[in-house]
Structure formats: structure tokens, C-alpha cells
Amino acid sequence: MSDLKKGIPVLYGGEDVKVQPSISVVIPLYNEADGLELLLEQLLGVLRPIKEPFELVLIDDGSTDDTGERLQKLARETPELVAVLLRRNYGQTPAMAAGFDVSRGHVIVTMDGDLQNDPDDIPRIINRLREGYDLVSGWRHQRRDKALSRKLPSRLANHLIGNVTGVRLHDYGCSLKAYRRELVEDMNLYGELHRFLPALASIEGARIDEIKVNHRMRPFGRSKYGIDRTFRVLMDLLTIWFLQRFLTQPMHVFGFAGLLAVTISFLMSFYLLVVKIMGEDIGSRPLLLLSVVLGLAGVQMFCLGLLGELLMRTYHESQNRSIYRVRQVVRGNCPGADEGAVEDV
Incomplete structure (x- = not known):
């Protein structure tokens, strides 16, 4: 079955797509054909036993290998899999935004498709989110990267981003995060802002937490990041700083x-x-x-x-976009309302 949402081709694996999933796992992919089957196997092995309806939204971001072809084949064989095929390589932020638009779950989990994030951490991060948070971010407290050239810049970047944005997390670069749907719908992604999602969420008044997660060696392929990433991070950091302080008061x-x-x-x-x-x-x-x-x-x-x-x-x-966000409305003992009624917004 095919559908079209915001110009993005979507292929559903199963026939019954009307079931509302409570969990959506969104994973951008670029040239990850070698590990695709293993990734899907691990995800299904973790999510199927929890007995909640879920969907796996995997986005092929214009891969030059056969990631797209394998993804289509797997989608036809796997009821929970939703394959999103982008027309060309747009980058991680647009790919993630496409996954958010296609997903239908009340809870959205994001992670990388290179098998360095551990799917076993997904239930833990969801449980923490349901304790009353809007966003829970993973912290790779024991990173398995071989090169010091990746660890040291990452630590410096985390410290700098925390000081500039005021949202202090140990690991901004960890893609394993869980969001409430209403938070994702309030955030508009563009450029390369995927790494600053906690800072964007703080602009919307989100409650943010962080938990330690497992980090694994990359079993296939190689990293897609180059030295130019540092300059993009700095430019995006200036954007976030301005948005936080002067979005409505330039x-x-x-x-x-x-x-x-x-x-x-x-x-x-x-x-x-x-x-x-x-x-x-x-x-x-x-x-x-x-x-x-x-x-x-x-x-x-x-x-x-x-x-x-x-x-x-x-x-x-x-856009009829309000300059404020309401978390709850508590109504007192007024005519026509239940005493102490609480409305989640």
C-alpha cells in the first residue's frame, strides 16, 4: 500500500495500517545496506515483546548503495516497517523531519542506523519519558569510538553548547532520544539543527532529562562526518542562541x-x-x-x-502560532466543570 504525505513516498509493510501505534522509531539511513537486516532484527527483537503497537520508520536519505532497494523489500515483508524513500540526499535533519511527518506514534524515538546505538535501551528511554518528561536524551557515557579526534571535539562541543543554550546535557551528539508527539509537532526542523533538538525543545518549554545508554563499535561502513561538521555546528549554535533569546523580540x-x-x-x-x-x-x-x-x-x-x-x-x-505554550489547565469548582478538573494541553 502506498501513501503520499508532504510529497514523501511511503511504503507500508503490512495491510492493516489503521492501527494507531503508540511508539514510532525514526531512523535516518545513508549507505547502511550492510547492516540493515541486522538493525531490523535487533529492533523487532526488542519492541515486539513489549506488547505495544509500534512502527519502525526508516528513511533512506538518497543512498548511493542498495539501501533503498533492501528497505523496500523488507517493508513488504515486515508489517511494522514503514519505508520512506527520499529523492536525493538531503542530510540528517531533513531526513529526520520526514520521519517525524510520516510517523504516527504518541512517543517518537530517534536513533542512528549504524548499529552504534543499542536498541535494548529503547524501553528504558521510553519508560523515563513516561515519568513526566517531554524529551529524554541518551548519554553515551562510555563511548566506543576509536579516534580521539572524535571524542575530544565532542566533549568540547557539549560543554560549549550547554553554556550557550543553558540546556546542560553530557551528550548532545547522541541520536538516541525519545519525544512526546506534541513536542515534535511544535518544532520546525531546518538546516542542520537535529543535533540541537534539546535546545529547540527548551524554547518550547519542554521538560528534559538524560539517561546513560550503551554505545557500541560500528560493525559496518564508516562515519559520514567530516571536519566541515565543526563549522556547521558553530553556525547552528549561533542560530540557536539567537532563537532562544530574541525569537519574538529581534x-x-x-x-x-x-x-x-x-x-x-x-x-x-x-x-x-x-x-x-x-x-x-x-x-x-x-x-x-x-x-x-x-x-x-x-x-x-x-x-x-x-x-x-x-x-x-x-x-x-x-501560522496562527502562539507565542506561548500551555502544559495543563486546572479548572476549579465552576459551573459546568468538574471540581479540580485537569486538562492536558
């Missing part, structure tokens, strides 16, 4: 910078005017050029802040 950063620049420019210009009146030549002084540049830059920054405010209003109003 004027507070651009307007302040603009006013500061204009004020400094005015003071410099006033000083130069006094000097000119006293008979000195100011035409060749660098301070004159600096005051002009600061004045122009200040006006531009202030205008940019105004444009940012207009864009934010358009963004929220066009």
Missing part, C-alpha cells in the same frame, strides 16, 4: 546595537564639530570616517530590528 538586539552605534557616532560628530569650530582641519581624520560609518551602520541595524519585528509578527500570525 528589536531588542538589533535596535539596541543600532541605537548604541548612532549614539557613539553622534558623540564623535559633536567632538569633531567642536574641533572644527576651534579651527582645526578634520577632513583627513580617521575619526570622521568612523563616525560616518557608525551612523550609517546604526541606522541600518535599527531598521533591521524593525524588519525583524514585522517578520516575527508575520511568522506567528500567518
